[in-house]
Amino acid sequence: xxxxxxxxxxxxxxxxxxxxxxxxSLSFPRGSITTVVGRSGCGKTTLLxxxxxxxxxxxxxxxxxxxxxxRTGVVFQEARLxxxxxxxxxxxxxxRRRLPPEVVAExxxxxxxxxxxxxxxxxxxxxxxxxxxQRVAIxxxxxxxxxxxxxxxxxxxxxxxxxxxxxNELIAIWQRKRPTIVFVTHDVEEAVLLGEHVLELxxxxxxxxxxxxxxxxxxxxxxxxxxxxxxxxAKLTASPPAAAAPSEATPEAIAT
Amino acid sequence: xxxxxTLAVFLAALVLWHLASNSGxxxxxxLPSPRTVFETLIELAGSGVLAKHTxxxxxxxxxxxxxxxxxxxxxxxxxxLTPALRRLIEPLLEFLRxxxxxxxxxxxxxxxxxxxxxxxxIIVLSCFFPIFLGVRGGIAxxxxxxxxxxxxxxxxxxxxxxxxxxxxxxPAIVVGLRIGLGYSWRALVGAELIASSAGLGYMIxxxxxxxxxxxxxxxILVIGVLGLISDHLLRGLIQRKAPWLAGDLEMxxx
Numbered sequence: 001x002x003x004x005x006x007x008x009x010x011x012x013x014x015x016x017x018x019x020x021x022x023x024x025s026l027s028f029p030r031g032s033i034t035t036v037v038g039r040s041g042c043g044k045t046t047l048l049x050x051x052x053x054x055x056x057x058x059x060x061x062x063x064x065x066x067x068x069x070x071r072t073g074v075v076f077q078e079a080r081l082x083x084x085x086x087x088x089x090x091x092x093x094x095x096r097r098r099l100p101p102e103v104v105a106e107x108x109x110x111x112x113x114x115x116x117x118x119x120x121x122x123x124x125x126x127x128x129x130x131x132x133x134q135r136v137a138i139x140x141x142x143x144x145x146x147x148x149x150x151x152x153x154x155x156x157x158x159x160x161x162x163x164x165x166x167x168n169e170l171i172a173i174w175q176r177k178r179p180t181i182v183f184v185t186h187d188v189e190e191a192v193l194l195g196e197h198v199l200e201l202x203x204x205x206x207x208x209x210x211x212x213x214x215x216x217x218x219x220x221x222x223x224x225x226x227x228x229x230x231x232x233x234a235k236l237t238a239s240p241p242a243a244a245a246p247s248e249a250t251p252e253a254i255a256t
Numbered sequence: 257x258x259x260x261x262t263l264a265v266f267l268a269a270l271v272l273w274h275l276a277s278n279s280g281x282x283x284x285x286x287l288p289s290p291r292t293v294f295e296t297l298i299e300l301a302g303s304g305v306l307a308k309h310t311x312x313x314x315x316x317x318x319x320x321x322x323x324x325x326x327x328x329x330x331x332x333x334x335x336x337l338t339p340a341l342r343r344l345i346e347p348l349l350e351f352l353r354x355x356x357x358x359x360x361x362x363x364x365x366x367x368x369x370x371x372x373x374x375x376x377x378i379i380v381l382s383c384f385f386p387i388f389l390g391v392r393g394g395i396a397x398x399x400x401x402x403x404x405x406x407x408x409x410x411x412x413x414x415x416x417x418x419x420x421x422x423x424x425x426x427p428a429i430v431v432g433l434r435i436g437l438g439y440s441w442r443a444l445v446g447a448e449l450i451a452s453s454a455g456l457g458y459m460i461x462x463x464x465x466x467x468x469x470x471x472x473x474x475x476i477l478v479i480g481v482l483g484l485i486s487d488h489l490l491r492g493l494i495q496r497k498a499p500w501l502a503g504d505l506e507m508x509x510x
Contacts, residue, residue: 054404074408080401084423084500093419094409124500144409 001065002028002051002148002180008059009046020046022204023060030065030147033174033181035195037188037232043204044184048074048152051182073141073179075151079133081125081140087112088121091139111139114173131162138166142173149179153186167193171216188236192228193218200235208235288470293477296470305459310478312454313444316372317486320379321440325433328384332391349388357382358446370451375444382443383436390432394425427501430494437490441483456482 009021021043028034036044049055050062052074064070081090092108099107112118115135125133134154141149151170155163171194174181185191191198192212200208210232214224270290276282277289284292300306335342357378364381368374398421406416448457456475463471494501 052408054407072408074405076401076404078401080399080405082402082405082420082423084426084498093405094411126500140405 001030001063002070003063004047004050004060005063006060007047007050007057007062009043009050009055010058019204021050021057024204024206025060026199026206028180028182030180031178032196033171033183033194034197034199035183035185035191036199036201037185037191038201038236040186042201044186044201045152046204047201048150048182048184051148052150070148070180071144071146072148072150073144073146075134075137075141075149075154077153077156079125079128079130079137081128081133081136083125085125086121087117087123087125087128087136090125090136091143093140094144107143107145108139111143112136114142115139115169131158131166134158134166135169138170138173142177145177146179149174149181151181151183153184155190156186163190168217170194175216188229188232189220189225191232192225193220198228198232200232202236208232210235285467285469288473292470293473296468297474297477300471300474306474306478309454309456309459309475310482313448313456314482316375316455317379317440317444320376320444321383321437323376324380324383324387324436324440327380328387328436329391329429332388332395335392336395353385357443358450361447361450365451370453375447375452375455378443378447379440383440386435386439387429387432390428390430390435391425394428394432395421397428398424426498430498430501434487434490437486438483441479441486445479 004026007024010017010019038044092104095104155166198210274290277287364374364377402420406420445457448455449461452458460472460475
């Protein structure tokens with residue numbers, strides 16, 4: 001169980017204080033998959049960076065189960081591979097020097113198999129397509145055998161076909177290993193397809209929570225998925241858009 | 257192996273030199289023919305004079321260059337890790353950087369004499385900045401996003417430095433090292449021309465005093481070839497140890 005209590009994060013921008021996240025209280029049950037959806041700048045990446053420990057909250061606190069740090073894997077929006085390491089080197093990046101070499105090799109092999117890249121172990125990052133690089137990044141997170149897997153719009157830069165395939169792969173991995181997953185996206189359809197729970201975030205606050213009790217894998221063309229999409233969109237567009245970001249305020253922008 | 261076209265360009269330069277010196281337009285005293293120069297070269301090599309001066313110069317370049325690396329790399333790392341120190345000292349370094357190392361020669365001679373220390377000192381002065389700035393720039397340009405990856409993996413500060421920052425900075429470091437190597441040769445010969453009793457620069461200036469243009473030219477050729485060889489060795493080392501950097505090397509043509 002991962003819990004956030006009145007979590008807040010603000011930044012100083014010149015002499016102005018910008019609130020990225022205000023008073024967010026959430027819980028992520030062990031083994032659940034939660035998607036967080038909202039328009040750009042709503043604070044979803046900040047929430048993820050706080051959960052990942054990359055930033056410290058300015059108010060509130062995070063409680064992680066029994067208090068021991070959770071093994072955490074993070075997948076960012078870009079693959080963020082080390083250009084000087086080949087695929088295997090990147091996948092085992094966080095493991096080396098911590099475990100015996102044969103364990104590292106076996107875990108890397110298994111993680112690469114899980115993302116369907118067994119044939120590319122020696123490839124360098126500049127030889128990979130965007131989708132392949134992102135798979136390597138996912139394998140790099142999986143190899144840590146994470147109890148908590150955090151993903152920040154990992155498929156946003158991929159074409160629709162690759163994205164669909166990767167969503168299915170992610171669900172398959174989750175069903176096999178059951179890590180707690182928090183998946184951030186600006187794509188409402190993706191949020192509905194992947195989440196047991198969808199959290200709607202707007203201007204740093206949680207404005208809605210939509211449980212989705214459909215079986216995986218979900219078909220984006222069914223009426224149930226569409227109903228959920230419509231309800232979430234309605235909640236996200238009900239509150240007037242922030243004056244500072246008029247270009248991102250239209251329903252079309254959120255729906256795409 | 258150099259390409260055929262490269263060899264052809266060198267050959268063409270040689271032919272032009274031959275034509276110019278044999279045309280009668282220039283005195284062969286001022287511009288001896290390639291043939292004369294090569295004969296002199298063989299004579300110098302045979303008598304051991306060339307080897308003696310070359311070894312002296314090589315030893316100076318190697319020690320000066322290594323010493324500069326030993327000073328510049330830790331300095332740059334320290335500056336990168338402590339911004340306060342950097343803000344304090346960097347304006348002074350910027351001032352020093354503007355001074356051509358050869359302008360420091362008279363002072364170095366007064367302080368260090370005309371022995372090895374002064375030669376090595378001038379090499380350190382001239383290749384410190386390219387190496388220092390290469391390391392500094394490389395570390396400053398490291399992608400914060402890659403550091404996030406290390407943080408998420410639970411790396412310590414030193415692990416992040418060794419496994420992310422340094423490899424990321426390597427292209428810029430390598431450029432600095434390569435430029436520095438070229439500078440060290442130039443500075444050395446300059447220093448040997450002004451005050452020395454051995455070395456290729458000394459061989460050249462000594463030949464000038466004896467009006468032996470052929471030896472002057474032979475010395476110049478040897479310096480050029482040695483520069484090419486050392487650059488080639490550095491490139492070879494980088495290509496073998498860090499093949500992904502091969503493209504970045506081309507930036508280092510100074």
